[in-house]
Amino acid sequence: MERCLKDYFGYSSFRPFQKEVIQQILRGRDCLVVMATGSGKSICYQIPPLVSSKTAVVISPLISLMQDQVMGLKLRGIKAEYLGSAQTDKTVEDKAGRGEYDILYMTPEKACGTTWTSLLSRGVSLLAVDEAHCISEWGHDFRPEYQRLSSIRSKLPEVPFVALTATATHKVREDILKSLMLTNAYIAVSSFDRPNILYGVKPLTRSNAFREELATEVVKDLEQGGSTIVYCNTIKDVDEVTNALVKAGAAARAYHSKLGLKERNDVHRTFLKDELQVVVATVAFGMGIDKPDIRRVIHYGCPKSLESYYQESGRCGRDGLPSACWLYFTRADFTRAEFYTSEVRTQERKKAVADAFAASQGYCTTTTCRRKFILQYFGELTKNDNCGNCDNCTKTAAQRRDMVQEAYAILAAVKLCGGFWGMNMPIDVLRGSLAKKVVERGYEKLHVHGLGRERTATWWKALGDQLLSLGYLRETREKFRTVSVSPKGQRFLEELPNGASLVLPVTEEMLREEKSSAPDAATASTPGPTLNGLPEVEMKLFKALIDLRADIADKSSTAPYMICNERTLQRITNTRPSNIVRLRNVEGINQWLVTEYGEAFLECVKRICQETGLEQDKESIVQKAAASRTSDRSMLTPAKSEAWSMWHEKKMSFFEIANLPERPRPIKEDTVIEYILECLRAGCEADWSRFFDATGMTTCIREQIRAAIGKVGSREKMKPLKENLPETVSYAHIKIYLLAEELGVDLGLSPNVDTQDRNVEVIDLDEEPRNESIDRPPWLDIRTKTSTKPRRLDVEELANGECKKMRTAESRQATDEGIMEWLLSRDGATLKEISSRFSDTDASAILTLLKGLEESFSIYEKDVHDRKSPLRSKRSDDIKITTTWQCSPILFSEMSAARSTNETGPELETRPSSATDVSSTRMTVNSTSLSGSDT
Numbered sequence: 001m002e003r004c005l006k007d008y009f010g011y012s013s014f015r016p017f018q019k020e021v022i023q024q025i026l027r028g029r030d031c032l033v034v035m036a037t038g039s040g041k042s043i044c045y046q047i048p049p050l051v052s053s054k055t056a057v058v059i060s061p062l063i064s065l066m067q068d069q070v071m072g073l074k075l076r077g078i079k080a081e082y083l084g085s086a087q088t089d090k091t092v093e094d095k096a097g098r099g100e101y102d103i104l105y106m107t108p109e110k111a112c113g114t115t116w117t118s119l120l121s122r123g124v125s126l127l128a129v130d131e132a133h134c135i136s137e138w139g140h141d142f143r144p145e146y147q148r149l150s151s152i153r154s155k156l157p158e159v160p161f162v163a164l165t166a167t168a169t170h171k172v173r174e175d176i177l178k179s180l181m182l183t184n185a186y187i188a189v190s191s192f193d194r195p196n197i198l199y200g201v202k203p204l205t206r207s208n209a210f211r212e213e214l215a216t217e218v219v220k221d222l223e224q225g226g227s228t229i230v231y232c233n234t235i236k237d238v239d240e241v242t243n244a245l246v247k248a249g250a251a252a253r254a255y256h257s258k259l260g261l262k263e264r265n266d267v268h269r270t271f272l273k274d275e276l277q278v279v280v281a282t283v284a285f286g287m288g289i290d291k292p293d294i295r296r297v298i299h300y301g302c303p304k305s306l307e308s309y310y311q312e313s314g315r316c317g318r319d320g321l322p323s324a325c326w327l328y329f330t331r332a333d334f335t336r337a338e339f340y341t342s343e344v345r346t347q348e349r350k351k352a353v354a355d356a357f358a359a360s361q362g363y364c365t366t367t368t369c370r371r372k373f374i375l376q377y378f379g380e381l382t383k384n385d386n387c388g389n390c391d392n393c394t395k396t397a398a399q400r401r402d403m404v405q406e407a408y409a410i411l412a413a414v415k416l417c418g419g420f421w422g423m424n425m426p427i428d429v430l431r432g433s434l435a436k437k438v439v440e441r442g443y444e445k446l447h448v449h450g451l452g453r454e455r456t457a458t459w460w461k462a463l464g465d466q467l468l469s470l471g472y473l474r475e476t477r478e479k480f481r482t483v484s485v486s487p488k489g490q491r492f493l494e495e496l497p498n499g500a501s502l503v504l505p506v507t508e509e510m511l512r513e514e515k516s517s518a519p520d521a522a523t524a525s526t527p528g529p530t531l532n533g534l535p536e537v538e539m540k541l542f543k544a545l546i547d548l549r550a551d552i553a554d555k556s557s558t559a560p561y562m563i564c565n566e567r568t569l570q571r572i573t574n575t576r577p578s579n580i581v582r583l584r585n586v587e588g589i590n591q592w593l594v595t596e597y598g599e600a601f602l603e604c605v606k607r608i609c610q611e612t613g614l615e616q617d618k619e620s621i622v623q624k625a626a627a628s629r630t631s632d633r634s635m636l637t638p639a640k641s642e643a644w645s646m647w648h649e650k651k652m653s654f655f656e657i658a659n660l661p662e663r664p665r666p667i668k669e670d671t672v673i674e675y676i677l678e679c680l681r682a683g684c685e686a687d688w689s690r691f692f693d694a695t696g697m698t699t700c701i702r703e704q705i706r707a708a709i710g711k712v713g714s715r716e717k718m719k720p721l722k723e724n725l726p727e728t729v730s731y732a733h734i735k736i737y738l739l740a741e742e743l744g745v746d747l748g749l750s751p752n753v754d755t756q757d758r759n760v761e762v763i764d765l766d767e768e769p770r771n772e773s774i775d776r777p778p779w780l781d782i783r784t785k786t787s788t789k790p791r792r793l794d795v796e797e798l799a800n801g802e803c804k805k806m807r808t809a810e811s812r813q814a815t816d817e818g819i820m821e822w823l824l825s826r827d828g829a830t831l832k833e834i835s836s837r838f839s840d841t842d843a844s845a846i847l848t849l850l851k852g853l854e855e856s857f858s859i860y861e862k863d864v865h866d867r868k869s870p871l872r873s874k875r876s877d878d879i880k881i882t883t884t885w886q887c888s889p890i891l892f893s894e895m896s897a898a899r900s901t902n903e904t905g906p907e908l909e910t911r912p913s914s915a916t917d918v919s920s921t922r923m924t925v926n927s928t929s930l931s932g933s934d935t
């Protein structure tokens with residue numbers, strides 16, 4: 001054995017396990033060899049035929065792999081060949097039958113179709129199954145043809161079978177033993193560790209700029225010698241990365257399945273001969289590549305499985321010298337789960353593929369030792385938590401931070417969402433989403449809603465992953481992925497972390513997200529008031545708000561930062577809102593806070609402003625867009641210019657402009673908004689804050705549109721944007737947003753959005769609740785405003801017309817316009833209905849507004865006689881009389897023009913025909929109406 005090792009391979013000693021395995025084979029015993037990549041498994045089956053002078057048959061999954069091996073063996077003076085469809089030399093089969101080869105490679109198909117008689121008569125030293133994990137459905141590279149190999153076991157009863165693999169979990173090992181019917185096998189399992197390899201993970205952005213940067217780094221590394229393989233998941237990625245590398249000056253070529261065989265062979269050959277420095281490949285490249293000086297293996301995208309990652313990274317540093325494996329990923333890669341599972345048929349295989357992909361994702365996001373993560377995955381126990389040679393183990397203290405507040409927020413969000421969602425739902429809630437799925441379940445009323453706006457969804461996911469790996473959260477993956485708070489997380493929540501700390505690593509991904517949100521996001525987790533730059537009088541207000549927050553926190557049994565952070569208080573201090581709508585528009589103020597404590601905040605602001613003489617409603621987002629643009633108002637029609645001057649200079653409402661008495665007939669308010677938009681585009685001045693208020697463009701809606709743009713990846717077409725937005729966001733909202741953005745208006749949004757990663761959002765596994773019927777926990781109710789019944793916005797009830805929708809959809813504060821628009825959209829309403837629609841306004845205040853409208857003949861009261869009502873009144877004629885408020889006929893006719901005749905025609909006939917008629921049918925609304933009775 002030693003002589004063969006020296007004579008043919010030039011090595012003077014065996015590596016661990018090689019000798020033992022060879023001895024067992026020579027004794028005729030089956031073997032299972034599970035050894036690390038590059039550990040020298042091939043020697044185990046290459047020496048026995050040289051010692052025993054009997055052919056070794058080796059089953060291998062890839063022709064290219066066989067060709068390589070054969071070529072290498074021939075160079076060493078070993079008689080080797082392969083049999084398979086690619087073999088053009090017809091004499092090989094005969095020669096094989098005559099036992100002329102020391103080593104004969106075969107594809108599994110060929111092995112199953114061989115008669116073996118003549119070969120056996122010459123003697124077969126062993127049958128090796130290389131890459132034996134392909135036999136198992138739980139293996140990452142399952143090949144059905146490998147499973148048929150068991151059929152040759154009976155044809156070769158005396159021949160020892162040797163299964164070899166570098167990537168086999170316990171489950172896969174069991175499968176191999178069973179499938180190949182290896183009895184009393186000698187099992188050699190070496191460590192999976194490759195100590196000379198540095199493992200690291202970095203965030204990826206699929207952009208030209210990123211690729212250029214990556215290419216520059218690769219080229220710099222190439223100057224140190226050695227070669228590089230870059231693995232990509234798609235051919236598109238391969239092409240893009242190759243182009244970037246070539247542009248940066250590297251001798252790089254692409255390798256993927258769409259290239260012809262000749263070209264692929266050429267790439268392979270030139271790479272081995274060092275004529276190429278870099279190969280950029282899909283996974284098709286690399287199995288069996290035994291180039292010793294590959295110094296870097298880069299993964300551009302999250303690999304399909306941790307096994308394939310280990311295999312591919314195993315091409316690196318096979319000479320034992322220091323080498324590095326960097327994996328670049330974006331969470332968009334995680335959405336490929338369905339794609340991978342759809343490639344396979346059986347349920348068992350689907351689960352195996354999903355699990356292997358989940359492990360790969362886990363590797364990407366772990367903040368603990370990456371080497372340990374890999375070793376543990378393959379069942380290797382290691383006590384060492386710090387390998388000292390991966391990015392996580394070499395992190396300095398400066399790359400860690402106390403994230404107790406953020407951890408608390410995300411755990412609370414997971415808990416409050418019931419623990420039966422993946423990470424997306426709680427993160428959406430934290431970020432203040434008003435998507436249908438959030439509102440339908442009433443999650444917008446949770447006190448954590450909107451608390452985490454200042455961080456991107458990706459940032460929160462990164463933190464969620466950390467909390468998962470640290471055991472604060474736990475995950476189940478059945479049909480869907482669900483995340484819930486573990487007992488450890490529950491303890492953390494219960495022992496309110498006042499003064500406690502939770503120092504966690506700030507991952508590269510988090511850092512990148514934070515960088516994109518600089519400058520102010522960096523202060524988000526800084527405890528203590530951020531008073532920098534506040535004048536003394538404003539400090540008074542700020543401090544009063546801090547005290548108010550402390551009171552609220554006390555009442556809600558929670559920590560002050562869970563109510564809102566100091567930056568939000570600073571924004572209130574800056575803007576000093578005088579009403580609920582303005583308060584709600586303050587970044588960081590959520591619906592729960594508005595509903596529960598909005599009045600308290602307003603009262604506090606008002607009091608301090610009165611005491612100190614501070615002006616209220618200081619606009620923070622008033623823009624003079626015109627200043628930066630060349631005004632082109634000459635292009636505007638008189639109608640548009642007039643609309644703008646009425647709105648901007650005379651401060652008239654859209655409604656007033658649309659219904660000017662001097663107009664021959666009213667125009668639609670939507671049209672007025674369109675006019676004004678055009679004027680703004682042409683460079684007219686604007687108070688954008690007022691415009692946003694008047695059009696219902698809340699911060700939430702602006703955030704949602706921004707997220708949708710990120711998700712769609714383009715601003716070009718409005719339809720896909722609309723499709724990615726909740727119903728409450730209209731086309732008009734999108735138009736306004738796009739124009740504001742184009743004009744460089746400060747949209748008052750949290751500054752940290754990476755459009756790249758907003759694409760990511762959905763892992764479909766993550767989206768559906770495991771069980772819709774799960775009851776919401778009782779403590780959830782305590783934190784919601786009223787009932788568990790989700791509050792639906794009344795958009796559906798509104799009249800046609802996007803602008804009407806948007807101004808009334810959100811606000812529950814009654815205003816003249818709001819009431820008018822709402823009434824226009826329906827066939828009258830009782831005071832009770834109006835009160836419940838505008839639930840944020842006191843009923844008596846609504847009544848005052850109604851009376852004002854009535855006096856201006858905009859609305860009138862009408863009796864509705866209902867003989868069928870089961871609620872009989874005590875009146876002698878036994879008729880129920882309900883008071884409803886209707887729009888005046890002139891307004892109604894405008895509405896009816898906008899609606900289809902079918903919808904409104906018959907109703908029109910029942911209405912009074914003039915204002916005189918209206919007054920004659922008017923009834924007084926008495927106090928019983930206010931308290932709920934309409935009769």
Ligand SMILES: Nc1ncnc2c1ncn2[C@@H]1O[C@H](COP(=O)(O)OP(=O)(O)OP(=O)(O)O)[C@@H](O)[C@H]1O
Pocket residue numbers: 011012013014015018035036037038039040041042043165166288289290292314315318
């Ligand atoms: N005893 C030895 N001494 C020195 N070098 C060795 C020894 N045994 C094998 N090698 C060399 O180690 C390298 C890796 O061997 P081999 O290709 O068999 O690894 P492997 O375990 O099959 O890896 P992989 O699973 O990644 O394909 C080869 O270059 C081989 O020549």
